Amino acid sequence: MNITEANDTNRVLRYLLNLRQGVEPARDDDVRDAALRLSARINKALHAGITPSQVGTEWEIR
Numbered sequence: 001m002n003i004t005e006a007n008d009t010n011r012v013l014r015y016l017l018n019l020r021q022g023v024e025p026a027r028d029d030d031v032r033d034a035a036l037r038l039s040a041r042i043n044k045a046l047h048a049g050i051t052p053s054q055v056g057t058e059w060e061i062r
Contacts, residue, residue: 004037007034011026011034032055036052037052040052
């Protein structure tokens with residue numbers, strides 16, 4: 001995991017778990033972008049799993 005992936009993971013987890021710990025909550029768009037980047041890396045590594053396209057579609061209808 002590189003620094004970008006670690007930051008993205010942290011951003012998504014804080015958002016999902018509503019953890020603030022003295023920091024401003026991430027903007028919805030920032031979290032979506034992080035989820036898109038993570039899904040691309042996950043799909044590339046596993047050759048399976050959720051795709052960025054699925055993240056984008058599901059994000060809009062949630």
